[in-house]
Amino acid sequence: MTDLIRIVYISRATFPITPDSDGIEPNVARILSTSRTNNRKNGLVGMLYYGDGCFFQCLEGETAKVQALYRTLLKDPRHTDLKVLASEPIKRLSFPDWSMKYVPVDEHMLKLLEEHGFETFDPYRFDHHLVERVMQLLQGVPDPTAPVVEARASAPARTVLSVTDPLPEAPQAPDNTARISLAISFIALVISLIALLVSLDLV
Ligand SMILES: Cc1cc2nc3c(=O)[nH]c(=O)nc-3n(C[C@H](O)[C@H](O)[C@H](O)COP(=O)(O)O)c2cc1C
Structure with missing residues (x-):
């Protein structure tokens, strides 16, 4: 059986925060595009959140490949202060339909932050419980940047679905x-x- 791992890390973007505008931040869009192409090739899956100048990313796949990507990420000048929040072996992938799911800031996240006394998304101050809550929330939120068909076509063939995976609606x-x-x-x-x-x- 393949040896799978999940890592969750946070980092600070080095590009300036753009004021709220419609659509996705251009630097983040470029990162997403590269991630989706590369991750598909490498059988990696995951999720990326960007808010208030901070990234929160979950990566899953073969241990050696995830670790190799993390070494690349450490050298990427578009972010800094990388901090691993979790690194653990897993039995199955939690994001099988997404080579890189992108989750935009939404009212659920803002509500969760508010409940925990945060005015901005500052994952460096999250405790273990809040990290778990954020992960659950991000798993359940649909990705507006990836049409369902594209996401399904890109799913690695050998992935296993988990009952907790939020599947986007398939066209009838x-x-x-x-x-x-x-x-x-x-x-x-x-x-x-x-x-x-x-x-x-x-x-
Ligand atoms: C926050 C962040 C997340 C990233 N996530 C991924 C990823 O999931 N997969 C990936 O291949 N590259 C990711 N990258 C980009 C890599 O650091 C690196 O630029 C890229 O893998 C190089 O790909 P290339 O050799 O095809 O140009 C990310 C970069 C940043 C700043």
């Missing part, structure tokens, strides 16, 4: 089965009727 395939069986029943009825009429010499 039109259900023609009911219509076809209704049509067959109708034709069968008409044939039986004709056979009955013929047997009674009515036609």
Whole structure:
């Protein structure tokens, strides 16, 4: 069996915080794009949150590959002060549908922060409990940057789904089965009727 690991780390962006604007911060968009391409190739999955100038990232996959990526991340000048919050072996991937799920700041996160007395997203001050709550929240929030089809197509083939994984809604395939069986029943009825009429010499 493949030896899987999850790491959760935080870091500070070195690029300036842009005031609230529609859409995703351009530096973050570039990071996401590279991450999705590379992670897909390497069978890695994960999730990235960016808020108030801080990153919160969860990476999962083969131990050697995750560790190699973390060494690359340490040298990336777009962030600094990397701090590992959790590093643990796992049995299955928690984000099998996402080569890199992106979670934007939303009202649930703001509410959670407020409940814990935070005015901004400052993961350096989070305790273990809050890290867990943030992870749960981020797992449940849909990713607006990745269409479902793209996300599913990019899922590594050997991943296992966990019951806790929030799957985005799959587009509904039109259900023609009911219509076809209704049509067959109708034709069968008409044939039986004709056979009955013929047997009674009515036609
Ligand atoms: C916060 C942050 C998260 C990143 N996450 C990933 C990642 O999940 N996967 C990845 O390949 N690169 C990630 N990168 C980018 C890497 O540091 C590095 O630039 C990239 O892997 C180099 O890819 P390339 O050799 O294809 O240019 C991240 C960078 C930052 C700043």
